[in-house]
Amino acid sequence: MESKQLLTVSEVARRSGFAASALRYYEREGLIRATRTGGGQRRFERNVLRRLAFIRAARNVGLSLDEIRVELADLPDLRTPTRADWGRISRSWRxxxxxxxxxxxxxxxxxxxxxxxxxxxxxxxxxxxxxxxxxxxxxxxxxxxxxxxxxxxxxxxxx
Ligand code: FES
Structure with missing residues (x-):
């Protein structure tokens, strides 16, 4: 079984440039997902960084959180946007x-x-x-x- 390296809130904050409070907010809003340790601390899969990069790009274009939620919900199984997804979506933003x-x-x-x-x-x-x-x-x-x-x-x- 493949073991996944999980990231803490502070690691994701440092690498994504989002404040930890923003990460918690986005999780509450359903834009990103985290698991919990036995002690209740959040852990994120590495692909959350790509999802956050997508969120930042969408915010830069002016999308609301509701619009971002719709875009992300269109991706099968709530997966992270691929290069192909990004190409299709970014064209629609032009x-x-x-x-x-x-x-x-x-x-x-x-x-x-x-x-x-x-x-x-x-x-x-x-x-x-x-x-x-x-x-x-x-x-x-x-x-x-x-x-x-x-x-x-x-x-x-x-x-
Ligand atoms: S301040 Fe705009 S027209 Fe008077």
């Missing part, structure tokens, strides 16, 4: 990145008109209303004018 870049460019262009203004009007400020869409929309004010990708609440605000 459009998302393009949309984020476009949204940020619209914000950057709008910022130009804010310099020296200071009104911060939720109705007419170009930062809240890129492309002057307020002039034609009747479905709300304020943040509704932000590009949809920039209207997402920070992760901590979603619970």
């Amino acid at each position: 459009q998302r990145l393009d949309e984020q870049i476009n949204a940020l460019q619209a914000l950057r262009d709008g910022l130009q008109s804010c310099i020296g203004c200071g009104c911060l009007s939720l109705r007419s400020c170009a930062m809240s209303n890129p492309g002057d869409v307020a002039a034609t929309r009747t479905d709300g004010t304020g943040a509704v004018y932000l590009p949809s990708l920039l209207r997402q609440a920070p992760e901590g605000d979603q619970r």
Whole structure:
């Protein structure tokens, strides 16, 4: 029988760059798995590092934990993403990145008109209303004018 070298929380934290608290959180959220020693300490299989690298990449792209959970759940038997998985998934993220870049460019262009203004009007400020869409929309004010990708609440605000 093959013996697996298991890693402690601190080893995984050191090698992955994630804080131990983040590892515990991701485990509670079901994104990574750990076994327990007789004393109740967590032990991780080495492939958790690849899974964490995937999580970091997904977070960098802007995926929420729920979206990451869905991506990982699509992998058979909750296995770690392979090179082929990564190629397929990362291609699907390109459009998302393009949309984020476009949204940020619209914000950057709008910022130009804010310099020296200071009104911060939720109705007419170009930062809240890129492309002057307020002039034609009747479905709300304020943040509704932000590009949809920039209207997402920070992760901590979603619970
Ligand atoms: S602060 Fe006045 S338009 Fe943005």
